[in-house]
Amino acid sequence: MKTVAIDSPHPTGSPARSVLTIRRLRKAYGERVILRDLDLELKAAERVALMGPSGSGKTTLLNVVGGIDGADTGEVVFEGRELTGLSDDARADLRRRAIGTVFQFFHLLPTLTVWENVELPLLLIHQPAKERRERVRSLLEETGVNHRAEALPEALSGGEMQRVAIARALAPQPRLLLADEPTGNLDSKTGERILDLMEAVCERHRTALLMVTHNAASTRICHRTLHMRDGQFTEELPREAVGLVEES
Ligand SMILES: Nc1ncnc2c1ncn2[C@@H]1O[C@H](COP(=O)(O)OP(=O)(O)OP(=O)(O)O)[C@@H](O)[C@H]1O
Ligand SMILES: [Mg+2]
DSSP states (O other), X not given: OOXXXXXXXXXXXXXXXXXXXXXXXXXXXXXXXXXXXXXXXXXXXXXXXXXXXXXXXXXXXXXXXXXXXXXXXXXXXXXXXEGGGSOHHHHHXXXXXXXXXXXXXXXXXXXXXXXXXXXXXXXXXXXXXXXXXXXXXXXXXXXXXXXXXXXXXXXXXXHHHHHHHHHHHHTTOOSEEEEESTTTTSOXXXXXXXHHHHHHHHHHHTOEEEEEOSOGGGGGGSSEEEEEETTEEEEEEOGGGGGGXXXX
């Protein structure tokens, strides 16, 4: 007989479950409209690449989804909850637990060791010490940096820094990972390894991914690719076709 865990926070039964829905999202800086009535839907475990020229609003979109920035109008619905309808505290708490972010320049805290950097988000959500230790240990192992646990970020290679940043982003077991040019500051071989790692961890944990990239080849780890121009998605290319597109 098949057992169904009805109280599971991460139901994996329905592949069609929506993690993120954006409806008519609009944001302007002064007269300049950056996001022009955007619509987007991301399903659980779905990986979507976001491309577009510099200044087209890719980081702005990630910041709004991640709750770092607000929109003017429109809705950002995360697992059925409308973010702008939540109190600041509730929104911050949801962000800490459910949405992880990886940046181009890693953004590790320089005075904390690798271990402490990965542990920090778990302290912020008050995870008990024993669980926390086990979680950090398993993440460092999974991302291949356990031998660097006591090092400070300055002593790491770029690839190692990004592995630590990925471990940190995944620590609270987020359902959505936002990545803003995660391989933009790495040499191509290291970048390929980081992409493979992101694909593997997202697949294993059924984490949805929204990844900004300037490199069409990087979209290989994604199920589909959105192109942004003048604040709108201009086209959605099938995975096989994106290698043929020249990015400006
Ligand atoms: N706080 C701000 N105030 C005013 N304008 C801003 C602000 N933040 C971003 N912008 C402008 O909004 C536009 C979109 O910026 P954004 O960072 O989202 O672009 P992007 O697509 O991520 O570009 P890139 O590929 O260079 O990272 C840019 O023209 C930028 O100058
Ligand atoms: Mg950007």
